[in-house]
Amino acid sequence: MEVKKKGDGSNNELIRDNGETVSENITMNFLERNNDGTEKLRPLVKFLRFNSSPKGIVYGIPTQDILIKTSYLKMIEVIENDRGADKEKVGCMIIGSPGIGKTHFSLYLAFYITRRYFPADFIYQQLNEGKSHTIHISQKNMSVIEYPRGLGGEFPINSFYIADSVIPSLCTTKFTFLVTTPKNDRWHEFDKQRGTQKYYAPIWTDEEVWDVWEWDKRDYKNIISKTRVEELITRWGCVPRRIFNEYNKEPKIGDIVSKCNAFRYLTNEGGDLNDKYSGKAIHIYPSSDFKDKEYVIASAEISRALYDHYAKNAKNIIVDVVKNFAKTSGGPLAGKLFEMMAHDILRRGGNFKVRRLTKKGDNNIFSEESRQLQKLKMNPFHNISEIVSGGYNIPEVENFESVDSIVPKYNNQVNYLYQMTIAETHKTKVNGLTKLQDKMDMNLPTHLYFVVPNINDLFNNYYLQDYITLEKKNYVGWNSETNWIKGIIQYVLLIDLSDF
Numbered sequence: 001m002e003v004k005k006k007g008d009g010s011n012n013e014l015i016r017d018n019g020e021t022v023s024e025n026i027t028m029n030f031l032e033r034n035n036d037g038t039e040k041l042r043p044l045v046k047f048l049r050f051n052s053s054p055k056g057i058v059y060g061i062p063t064q065d066i067l068i069k070t071s072y073l074k075m076i077e078v079i080e081n082d083r084g085a086d087k088e089k090v091g092c093m094i095i096g097s098p099g100i101g102k103t104h105f106s107l108y109l110a111f112y113i114t115r116r117y118f119p120a121d122f123i124y125q126q127l128n129e130g131k132s133h134t135i136h137i138s139q140k141n142m143s144v145i146e147y148p149r150g151l152g153g154e155f156p157i158n159s160f161y162i163a164d165s166v167i168p169s170l171c172t173t174k175f176t177f178l179v180t181t182p183k184n185d186r187w188h189e190f191d192k193q194r195g196t197q198k199y200y201a202p203i204w205t206d207e208e209v210w211d212v213w214e215w216d217k218r219d220y221k222n223i224i225s226k227t228r229v230e231e232l233i234t235r236w237g238c239v240p241r242r243i244f245n246e247y248n249k250e251p252k253i254g255d256i257v258s259k260c261n262a263f264r265y266l267t268n269e270g271g272d273l274n275d276k277y278s279g280k281a282i283h284i285y286p287s288s289d290f291k292d293k294e295y296v297i298a299s300a301e302i303s304r305a306l307y308d309h310y311a312k313n314a315k316n317i318i319v320d321v322v323k324n325f326a327k328t329s330g331g332p333l334a335g336k337l338f339e340m341m342a343h344d345i346l347r348r349g350g351n352f353k354v355r356r357l358t359k360k361g362d363n364n365i366f367s368e369e370s371r372q373l374q375k376l377k378m379n380p381f382h383n384i385s386e387i388v389s390g391g392y393n394i395p396e397v398e399n400f401e402s403v404d405s406i407v408p409k410y411n412n413q414v415n416y417l418y419q420m421t422i423a424e425t426h427k428t429k430v431n432g433l434t435k436l437q438d439k440m441d442m443n444l445p446t447h448l449y450f451v452v453p454n455i456n457d458l459f460n461n462y463y464l465q466d467y468i469t470l471e472k473k474n475y476v477g478w479n480s481e482t483n484w485i486k487g488i489i490q491y492v493l494l495i496d497l498s499d500f
Helices: 070-085 102-116 184-191 206-215 226-236 240-245 253-258 262-267 275-281 300-313 315-325 331-348 430-439 483-487
Strands: 022-026 030-033 039-042 046-050 065-067 091-095 122-128 131-138 143-146 160-164 175-180 196-200 282-286 293-297 350-356 368-373 378-381 392-395 405-410 414-420 446-453 489-495
Touching: 046 102, 065 102, 065 206, 070 091, 070 102, 070 196, 091 184, 102 122, 102 160, 102 175, 175 184, 184 196, 196 282, 206 226, 206 240, 226 240, 226 300, 253 275, 253 300, 262 275, 262 315, 262 331, 275 282, 293 300, 293 331, 300 315, 300 331, 315 331, 331 350, 331 392, 331 414, 331 446, 331 489, 405 430, 430 483
Parallel strands: 091 175, 091 196, 122 160, 160 175, 378 392, 414 446, 446 489
Antiparallel strands: 022 046, 030 039, 046 065, 122 131, 131 143, 282 293, 350 368, 350 489, 392 405, 405 414
């Protein structure tokens, strides 16, 4: 969809009851300074700007400005293409994490309808203090009519219908857009209709958060410090409500994790009864076509708090999530909980079942062995220079390259590397391994363990894993600095979930 400026001959109006129009405000390109002192040209930052606040007509939007997110344009394009390909489609559900600005998207969607389908009517319904508020907007008559009792037979069949976080009426419309959090009581019955499709809305990007902080007319730049924004992003992810609305009254992490049941949340597709808590801890990440999703814990800090709470009070939730959701949209969440569980089990030591790996299809499979590991002191490190010999070293940064933990010079006999995984394959980046070389004794053998839970027969079916480049292509450029990696002995190590 092309975004045009007012005055180009297109219909660029969203009609209010007083006849005022709504226009777009588009900032100019601007230079951004990189950390190294160089400058780069940033793309246009686009806002939909109302002549006055829609407060009183649409609830929850006191501002005149709405950031036009790239995902808005892409999602609308996908929805429109799907509608064009299937004339039987009657509506869709757009599901997103709480606090990402779904009402903002609903308003932009209304603006799009006025541009694309003039003079079609549209109906906008949302909750106000627990009560349904419905308005019927006629572009042709330039009128806004309120219907306090909700939808009924008086609405023309050619009206578009936007249901903003409410249970939608099942009346016949031109097309129904349900924009909602994952609470499944809102979309469950609607989803049963023939011709509906689910789409998933993303949380914001860092760049979008900073665009609003920099350019929004509410002057956030002089209200919220840059350090505070960075802190909130690191803790809660790029959720605008946490950053711009709750910056001085953010939720308490302890309260959130104590009421978040990840197993129930995943079982109900994010629609558990405590959605207002779980949705703060667990985010929805859509696929590129917005039709599928993954559930990801909001941040490293919340991952740790959630895991610690479960480990102390509800270990069964961790075990059930890993057992039931490893191969589903809950895979990233299950993988993170398993990783933290495996760290706890490995550093405590004990007797573990291991098997040396061979290439896929190789009939000469090694027999299972028993590996006795001693209890080790955990050493969180931020820089590789902080890795200590004989300690159980865990990187503090998320997604540390190549491995999840390292025990160099174990009893001065071997270097141990551990990679936790719930996947059937897990290729290893050469670049990350080379960074660890100086902390290991190259005169000792190095063992790389792929640590798996006792699910999906992973232990018996694991085979030798490839080494790859940063571009995730098989590594072929072996040289004097990387040849030692070919000598690493790979194993699979089994974690019995019942031992937790």
